[in-house]
Amino acid sequence: MLATLAQAVINGLLIGGIYALVSIGVTLIFGVVKIVNFAQGEFVMIGMYISFFLASSFGVDPLLSLLISMPALFVVGVLVQHFLIRRVLALGDMPQIFLTFALSLLLMNVALLLFTANYRTVQTAYSELSFHIGPLYFAAAKLIAFVIAMLLSAVLYLFLHGTDIGKAMRAAAQNREVAMLMGINPDRVFCVAVGVALALAGAAGSLLMPFYPAYPLVGQVFVLMAFVAVVLGTLGNITGALIASLMMGVAESLGVQFVGADSGLIVVFVMLLLTLALRPNGLFGGWAR
Amino acid sequence: MKSARFTRSWPWVAALAAAALVLPIVVADPFVLDIFIRVLLFAFIGVAWNLMGGYAKQLSLGHAAYFGLGAYTSTILLIRFGISPWIGILAGGVVAMAASLPIGALCFRLRGPYFAIATIATAQVLMLLFLKFRDFAWGAEGTTLPNLGDAPLMMQFESRAAYYYMALALLALGLAITYLIERSWMGFYLVAVGEDEDAAEAVGVDTTKIKRHIYLISAFLTALAGTFYVEYIYFIDPNTAFSFNVSVEAALVSIVGGIGTLWGPVVGTVLLEATSALLQSWFGSGHGGVQLTVYSLILIAVILWRPNGLIGLFTELYQRFAYAGAGRAKEVPLDG
Numbered sequence: 157m158l159a160t161l162a163q164a165v166i167n168g169l170l171i172g173g174i175y176a177l178v179s180i181g182v183t184l185i186f187g188v189v190k191i192v193n194f195a196q197g198e199f200v201m202i203g204m205y206i207s208f209f210l211a212s213s214f215g216v217d218p219l220l221s222l223l224i225s226m227p228a229l230f231v232v233g234v235l236v237q238h239f240l241i242r243r244v245l246a247l248g249d250m251p252q253i254f255l256t257f258a259l260s261l262l263l264m265n266v267a268l269l270l271f272t273a274n275y276r277t278v279q280t281a282y283s284e285l286s287f288h289i290g291p292l293y294f295a296a297a298k299l300i301a302f303v304i305a306m307l308l309s310a311v312l313y314l315f316l317h318g319t320d321i322g323k324a325m326r327a328a329a330q331n332r333e334v335a336m337l338m339g340i341n342p343d344r345v346f347c348v349a350v351g352v353a354l355a356l357a358g359a360a361g362s363l364l365m366p367f368y369p370a371y372p373l374v375g376q377v378f379v380l381m382a383f384v385a386v387v388l389g390t391l392g393n394i395t396g397a398l399i400a401s402l403m404m405g406v407a408e409s410l411g412v413q414f415v416g417a418d419s420g421l422i423v424v425f426v427m428l429l430l431t432l433a434l435r436p437n438g439l440f441g442g443w444a445r
Numbered sequence: 446m447k448s449a450r451f452t453r454s455w456p457w458v459a460a461l462a463a464a465a466l467v468l469p470i471v472v473a474d475p476f477v478l479d480i481f482i483r484v485l486l487f488a489f490i491g492v493a494w495n496l497m498g499g500y501a502k503q504l505s506l507g508h509a510a511y512f513g514l515g516a517y518t519s520t521i522l523l524i525r526f527g528i529s530p531w532i533g534i535l536a537g538g539v540v541a542m543a544a545s546l547p548i549g550a551l552c553f554r555l556r557g558p559y560f561a562i563a564t565i566a567t568a569q570v571l572m573l574l575f576l577k578f579r580d581f582a583w584g585a586e587g588t589t590l591p592n593l594g595d596a597p598l599m600m601q602f603e604s605r606a607a608y609y610y611m612a613l614a615l616l617a618l619g620l621a622i623t624y625l626i627e628r629s630w631m632g633f634y635l636v637a638v639g640e641d642e643d644a645a646e647a648v649g650v651d652t653t654k655i656k657r658h659i660y661l662i663s664a665f666l667t668a669l670a671g672t673f674y675v676e677y678i679y680f681i682d683p684n685t686a687f688s689f690n691v692s693v694e695a696a697l698v699s700i701v702g703g704i705g706t707l708w709g710p711v712v713g714t715v716l717l718e719a720t721s722a723l724l725q726s727w728f729g730s731g732h733g734g735v736q737l738t739v740y741s742l743i744l745i746a747v748i749l750w751r752p753n754g755l756i757g758l759f760t761e762l763y764q765r766f767a768y769a770g771a772g773r774a775k776e777v778p779l780d781g
Contacts, residue, residue, distance in 0.1 A: 192558035249557040251748045262741035268734035383562045425566045436554045
């Protein structure tokens with residue numbers, strides 16, 4: 157019983173690392189640009205397909221294709237910010253919500269047209285590999301994904317606190333007007349923020365590929381999880397999103413283990429609704445909208 | 446000004462209503478009639494969404510919750526208790542209203558995008574629950590509705606025209622309610638909430654109450670559409686009844702047409718369904734992604750270039766056309 161519980165917690169933590177990459181992206185865009193990116197999951201999907209095609213056509217290991225999917229999605233992010241999001245920043249809620257929502261629909265359905273609904277998987281040497289510590293078992297691919305996800309989160313932290321552009325992003329997140337008065341160019345900061353967020357989504361995609369199938373709607377799984385984690389972790393709070401994502405992973409895994417195989421999502425949504433009812437500002441939150 | 450606009454548009458509305466009434470007599474092809482029924486139904490769902498999403502700008506992406514509750518309530522009453530869907534449709538509406546109270550209490554704590562996300566979650570939770578209710582609501586397999594032949598008292602008709610008129614009646618009901626609300630104190634309160642919730646609160650609008658009330662009406666109407674839909678297709682399962690596509694399409698048709706306008710959802714549905722029918726005749730129905738790809742492109746285009754919807758474009762063109770000859774186009778205020 158205790159071993160089952162511990163195993164469920166471990167499985168949850170490992171997948172929670174991937175959720176963290178997605179939700180850190182969502183919360184970063186929300187914090188800096190004040191936009192909720194409904195299409196974040198679709199960029200995970202694109203990252204997965206990049207890794208899948210690199211693996212199936214050129215035999216590139218999915219973990220190595222991280223070096224391609226991340227820069228590629230950074231560029232996509234800059235373009236999305238410059239050509240789409242920038243144009244609705246001065247408008248109301250409706251265009252701001254439905255622009256990225258429409259982008260999400262578009263990417264899903266274009267993927268459906270191009271790649272069909274078939275599940276694509278990549279077999280690597282470590283896909284089936286696992287090792288045991290006592291009664292507990294660790295899947296190698298998930299463990300690698302978790303470790304790299306945590307490393308990337310740490311790099312992002314250093315980037316936000318150690319570099320000029322990172323500090324500018326935090327400044328813009330705290331108070332856009334004052335940041336602009338201090339000479340920060342908001343357009344550039346916003347482009348970098350969206351680029352970084354999408355690069356993280358791309359990384360999540362590549363890291364998932366050795367143990368998770370790619371299909372056009374796969375992003376929905378991750379984006380819903382990310383939204384819950386972002387609310388739970390307090391909007392715009394990156395550390396909050398990270399911790400909440402790990403919690404979500406564990407909650408989902410416990411739900412599957414103890415309530416039933418199809419209850420993972422119910423647990424997650426109930427957590428969201430409970431959060432809204434009891435702590436609408438999130439667990440770590442002073443401010444809310 | 447409002448009444449001036451009303452008298453001006455009155456002959457058009459009468460002509461449109463007359464055309465809609467005689468349409469099934471002219472069009473006998475059941476396939477074409479089916480398209481029109483879908484147009485009327487989705488326009489009606491759009492109208493129900495628009496009351497809340499358009500006027501009060503509470504952008505729900507979870508109206509499938511009420512569509513599904515309406516569908517399931519009437520179907521359970523019909524199959525388990527033999528109660529006519531005419532009663533079931535009202536019962537479904539009442540159940541949806543009851544459900545909108547706790548859902549609203551939770552979701553209205555959030556604004557903007559997070560309200561939208563919370564409403565998605567509520568619809569998803571309901572779908573997941575109905576997937577689990579095996580013994581009560583048939584679980585994931587769903588069920589077909591008993592075919593009783595020509596039984597108007599049980600909301601089952603041999604002729605497709607009857608379904609057409611029922612959908613038309615629903616849309617007329619939705620438009621009439623919107624029209625009345627638009628002209629009442631409630632309409633002004635709603636627009637105030639939609640423009641700036643804090644400001645509305647500051648001038649004494651009880652925003653919580655007004656949002657709750659419009660949510661009740663919107664949920665009730667959406668549930669009617671749910672019952673009608675399952676009675677029309679004779680089948681129900683959680684994925685149909687709580688389909689995310691219903692939530693999306695309700696918002697989509699309103700935005701493309703013009704949110705917060707009486708005719709916006711109708712204009713939007715006609716445009717989108719016409720596009721969809723054209724696409725199907727070009728590509729066949731095999732390509733799942735084509736329709737939504739085109740829908741989302743239209744949506745992006747509307748948001749970037751016409752955030753007030755296409756209805757404004759039409760009124761502008763109409764006024765330019767109608768008043769160009771008289772040479773007084775400039776005098777007419779453009780408040781479409």
